[in-house]
Amino acid sequence: NAGVTQTPKFRVLKTGQSMTLLCAQDMNHEYMYWYRQDPGMGLRLIHYSVGEGTTAKGEVPDGYNVSRLKKQNFLLGLESAAPSQTSVYFCASSPPQILTSVQYFGPGTRLTVT
Amino acid sequence: GQQVMQIPQYQHVQEGEDFTTYCNSSTTLSNIQWYKQRPGGHPVFLIQLVKSGEVKKQKRLTFQFGEAKKNSSLHITATQTTDVGTYFCAGPTGANSKLTFGKGITLSVRP
Numbered sequence: 001n002a003g004v005t006q007t008p009k010f011r012v013l014k015t016g017q018s019m020t021l022l023c024a025q026d027m028n029h030e031y032m033y034w035y036r037q038d039p040g041m042g043l044r045l046i047h048y049s050v051g052e053g054t055t056a057k058g059e060v061p062d063g064y065n066v067s068r069l070k071k072q073n074f075l076l077g078l079e080s081a082a083p084s085q086t087s088v089y090f091c092a093s094s095p096p097q098i099l100t101s102v103q104y105f106g107p108g109t110r111l112t113v114t
Numbered sequence: 115g116q117q118v119m120q121i122p123q124y125q126h127v128q129e130g131e132d133f134t135t136y137c138n139s140s141t142t143l144s145n146i147q148w149y150k151q152r153p154g155g156h157p158v159f160l161i162q163l164v165k166s167g168e169v170k171k172q173k174r175l176t177f178q179f180g181e182a183k184k185n186s187s188l189h190i191t192a193t194q195t196t197d198v199g200t201y202f203c204a205g206p207t208g209a210n211s212k213l214t215f216g217k218g219i220t221l222s223v224r225p
Binding site: 090 | 123147155156157158162202212213215216218
């Protein structure tokens with residue numbers, strides 16, 4: 001099993017450009033998450049999904065959109081990139097449990113917006 | 115909203131020294147998780163604590179959940195250079211397996 005994979009690993013965008021980050025997991029997990037990590041800020045939840053076809057906002061959703069058309073994939077879109085979106089983006093997945101499940105993280109995408 | 119706090123954010127130790135860090139929540143937690151992120155890597159799950167006062171060990175790492183389930187500690191005995199990285203604690207936020215992560219503590223070890 002590959003676990004959680006993310007595409008691309010690195011990307012440089014100019015302000016105003018758009019892009020989509022792809023997250024894929026092969027563990028048949030129901031829940032998937034997108035985080036951003038900035039120096040001194042820890043991990044902040046952008047959006048999450050509790051199942052195919054459903055998405056919800058996290059702590060910092062502005063400027064991002066997501067889609068979960070297939071259970072194994074979770075896409076994060078930036079419609080008009082801004083320098084404030086320069087960050088490392090992590091995708092994670094977890095199985096549903098009564099208590100909080102362990103989250104499995106992908107390797108990350110390092111995005112720079114100039 | 116719920117906060118999970120880790121202070122300080124950085125700590126430097128000499129190889130062989132012991133290291134302890136703490137995680138504090140503004141609310142009672144049903145469980146707490148610890149993750150480790152190596153430099154340039156991604157967070158990796160280490161342990162989950164569920165019961166009040168629970169203590170779990172992984173080799174040189176000892177994790178404890180407070181009696182009131184509002185704090186947790188990570189203790190590393192005789193640190194090694196392989197312990198370098200950022201350690202995050204995380205507690206559940208509402209439903210749907212969402213976690214609130216602390217800002218993490220970045221540990222550096224001088225050989």
